[in-house]
Amino acid sequence: xxxxxxxxxxxxxxxxxxxxxxxxxLLLGGQRGHVAALDWQTKxxxxxxxxxxxxxxITWLHTETMFAVAQRRWLYVYDNQGVELNCLKRFNGVxxxxxxxYHFLLATASETGFLQYLDISVGKEVxxxxxxxxxxxxxxxxxxNAIVHLGHSNGTVTLWSPNVKEPxxxxxxxxxxxxxxxxxxxxxxxxxxxxxxxxxxxxxxxYQPLQSLVLPVGAGHLSFSQxxxxxxxxxxxxxxxxxxxxxHTLPRAAHSLRFCPFEDxxxxxxxxxxxxxxxxxxGQANFDALENNPFRSQKQRQEWxxxxxxxxxxxxxxTLDPGQLGRVDAITMEQKHQERVERLGFDPQAKxxxxxxxxxxxxxxxxxxLRRKKKVANEEQRTKIRKSLExxxxxxxxxxxxxxxxRPALDRFKK
Amino acid sequence: MRVKVLSRNxxxxxxxxxxxxxxxxxxxxxxxxxxxxxxxxxxxxxxTKLERVFAKPFLASLDGHRDGVNCMAKHPQSLxxxxxxxxxxxxxxxxxxxxxxxxxxxxxxxxxxxxxxxxCGTSFFTVGDDKTVKHWKMDGPGYGGEEEPLHxxxxxxxxxxxxxxxKEPVFATCGHQVDIWDEQRTSPICSLTWGVDSISSVKFNxxxxxLLGSCASDRNIVLYDMRQSTPLxxxxxxxxxxxxxxNPMEAFIFTSANEDHNLYTFDMRFLESPVMIHIDHVSAVLxxxxxxxxxxxxxxxxxxxxxxxxxxxGRSREVYHTKRMQHVITVKWTYDNKYILCGSxxxxxxxxxxxxxxxxxxxxxxxxxxxxxxxxxKEKFQHHPQIKRIARHRHLPKAIYSQAKxxxxxxxxxxxxxxxxxxxxxxxxxxxVSEKKKHIVAVVK
Numbered sequence: 001x002x003x004x005x006x007x008x009x010x011x012x013x014x015x016x017x018x019x020x021x022x023x024x025x026l027l028l029g030g031q032r033g034h035v036a037a038l039d040w041q042t043k044x045x046x047x048x049x050x051x052x053x054x055x056x057x058i059t060w061l062h063t064e065t066m067f068a069v070a071q072r073r074w075l076y077v078y079d080n081q082g083v084e085l086n087c088l089k090r091f092n093g094v095x096x097x098x099x100x101x102y103h104f105l106l107a108t109a110s111e112t113g114f115l116q117y118l119d120i121s122v123g124k125e126v127x128x129x130x131x132x133x134x135x136x137x138x139x140x141x142x143x144x145n146a147i148v149h150l151g152h153s154n155g156t157v158t159l160w161s162p163n164v165k166e167p168x169x170x171x172x173x174x175x176x177x178x179x180x181x182x183x184x185x186x187x188x189x190x191x192x193x194x195x196x197x198x199x200x201x202x203x204x205x206x207y208q209p210l211q212s213l214v215l216p217v218g219a220g221h222l223s224f225s226q227x228x229x230x231x232x233x234x235x236x237x238x239x240x241x242x243x244x245x246x247x248h249t250l251p252r253a254a255h256s257l258r259f260c261p262f263e264d265x266x267x268x269x270x271x272x273x274x275x276x277x278x279x280x281x282x283g284q285a286n287f288d289a290l291e292n293n294p295f296r297s298q299k300q301r302q303e304w305x306x307x308x309x310x311x312x313x314x315x316x317x318x319t320l321d322p323g324q325l326g327r328v329d330a331i332t333m334e335q336k337h338q339e340r341v342e343r344l345g346f347d348p349q350a351k352x353x354x355x356x357x358x359x360x361x362x363x364x365x366x367x368x369x370l371r372r373k374k375k376v377a378n379e380e381q382r383t384k385i386r387k388s389l390e391x392x393x394x395x396x397x398x399x400x401x402x403x404x405x406x407r408p409a410l411d412r413f414k415k
Numbered sequence: 416m417r418v419k420v421l422s423r424n425x426x427x428x429x430x431x432x433x434x435x436x437x438x439x440x441x442x443x444x445x446x447x448x449x450x451x452x453x454x455x456x457x458x459x460x461x462x463t464k465l466e467r468v469f470a471k472p473f474l475a476s477l478d479g480h481r482d483g484v485n486c487m488a489k490h491p492q493s494l495x496x497x498x499x500x501x502x503x504x505x506x507x508x509x510x511x512x513x514x515x516x517x518x519x520x521x522x523x524x525x526x527x528x529x530x531x532x533x534x535c536g537t538s539f540f541t542v543g544d545d546k547t548v549k550h551w552k553m554d555g556p557g558y559g560g561e562e563e564p565l566h567x568x569x570x571x572x573x574x575x576x577x578x579x580x581x582k583e584p585v586f587a588t589c590g591h592q593v594d595i596w597d598e599q600r601t602s603p604i605c606s607l608t609w610g611v612d613s614i615s616s617v618k619f620n621x622x623x624x625x626l627l628g629s630c631a632s633d634r635n636i637v638l639y640d641m642r643q644s645t646p647l648x649x650x651x652x653x654x655x656x657x658x659x660x661x662n663p664m665e666a667f668i669f670t671s672a673n674e675d676h677n678l679y680t681f682d683m684r685f686l687e688s689p690v691m692i693h694i695d696h697v698s699a700v701l702x703x704x705x706x707x708x709x710x711x712x713x714x715x716x717x718x719x720x721x722x723x724x725x726x727x728x729g730r731s732r733e734v735y736h737t738k739r740m741q742h743v744i745t746v747k748w749t750y751d752n753k754y755i756l757c758g759s760x761x762x763x764x765x766x767x768x769x770x771x772x773x774x775x776x777x778x779x780x781x782x783x784x785x786x787x788x789x790x791x792x793k794e795k796f797q798h799h800p801q802i803k804r805i806a807r808h809r810h811l812p813k814a815i816y817s818q819a820k821x822x823x824x825x826x827x828x829x830x831x832x833x834x835x836x837x838x839x840x841x842x843x844x845x846x847x848v849s850e851k852k853k854h855i856v857a858v859v860k
Contacts, residue, residue: 289439312457317453344834345833345847
């Protein structure tokens, strides 16, 4: 289905950027400043404004009542009626934005290489990081751990958290610049495409490449669907690349791709408007109403908003592994134990020395007591020796692997 | 061309009328619920903070006595009745639901030293400074009648405590020695004594009903078996025990409130070392009472506060104090496990909630489910430092706070000195004595 937009106003070089909110509202923004918000299913228009400035990126905030527009100079936040709510002058030259829904953080990448995080629930800037990576035009988000992926012109993809001033991980992905980054919803796969016309899929747990594809025209935009389908926009052709499941040719070059959350629909913004494509098998069929309910009423939305704000995860908890809070911090435990032993003078958890029980009927003579003590002492010594042997053998196995890789080249002539 | 795509009928997901409930389809796939651990952590944090917000344990103050409250007794059959004896010889019976006194009687001239109810709940006994034991009816006299005891027993020495058997018509008094009386006789059926000094309190075991324990002024706790006419065994501590209380669920466990600011929980079979030492008060502990579940107990102290301890932990989980409440002499935990009563020096009996942030009254099922969920969350994340800090935080009056700080510094200094002494002496010359064994002087059979 193609939407002939009356709002295009005959500006042919007006690429559109369609983010779709988790709740079936569509936001369209043209590069010349035209912004429209509509309920995509009922096709009812929420607002249509012209911000009179170049728009580089737009995104919904936590609900369909507010959206953020990255204009040429500053970052603006609008109401869904088009009323300007905020103008954030500290966020200048923003090229890309990503909203982290569970943390209520808006991550913005600027053309001067700054990555800034804005907490929209309190309105404070949480972190400003100078990435020193040049113009940040490529940005992606890992929905499973809220880590921001930035693609750079030297072919590296860096992973950022608001708490650390250095990138958490730096991966060399392509031989040219990186054109697009996308991470799937479970956080295991990352797809990147570069100027070397390759499309690569990486395993994010081990940071290892899984697949590599050569495309005749490199993919400029990538997007993962909820069920793991990857859409790539190569010029004016949109296709999921590795098994050519579907392919569609557009009238003009594609500028933005996004899958609709619980529908089998892919929205594409291109030079002459917005097109939505049917992609069977893309959307999640059964939604959980307490997380994301596309059919919620206003009352339900208000209740959900309050609960989500109460559960808002503070930005200090953004790490590569979101389940780290649930694990035992063994290092701190060891440290505390050491301190306690030092303070008390003895180890309160150490096993007390074995005292043989006093038996009756002549069974606890000095000789038998000594025999019982010796038995336990020998058993303990045996376990200690066994453990130390295991520890010695384990590091012996590892060095065997390394020399193979680092064998000098002339070793092949050795007999 | 037929294309199979997802198509949803909004009628299946939106309610038909405003009278219906909203439809909430669920999908428990963890892929749809990211950040499960941080979100649960935030919920646990909120639950802990709200628990502190709703922690308002003080319910009421029962006013009416004209002298300090010396002893209290619970009615075994009625949850809303409590009896209290004051230092001017007055005994008052209170109705807790109306929070007023329903009956007053002048029981003794001088202090009412002990008061206990009979197991059937129809009568109660009091002992006072005028060397008498009086037996009263629980129902008041009719209109125009005088307050008269059913029975008066005159003794030769001052009695300091009384306790009634849990099943038989037998009671025990203590003073100079422990006397066991039959209700119908005017002289004790047997007198037990071991040691030279006076005995301050006596308690019957609720489970093994023939056992009694008593605390004497010469720093020992003596255990008796009613079936024999001699005491069983005794343990000598380093400071005097004021009173003891048996665990209503465990037959052999009792907790004693000691003058050295600690409470000792003993297993009567192994008196050499206490099961647990409860250290948190900063002044002498005057009274202790167990919860009917047997998992916690409450202690009243001379330092104007009452503390609730779990049986298996050495530190208190809760402390209650008020500016108006002076030295707390007696404390009781009601039989429905919900309320704590404490009688203090300034003539008031105060009613507190046992669980400070509990909502009283009937809970709607949703409320109960939410409460259970919050409780479980708090338990799951209780060891995380931020949550532990908030859950543990209690406001203390300045006197208790500064005294506790001083005691901590003193203890730390003593420990450091001992450590240095051990480091600079021959290894093995000063053995490590566990804290538990330090306070026991001897056990005598």
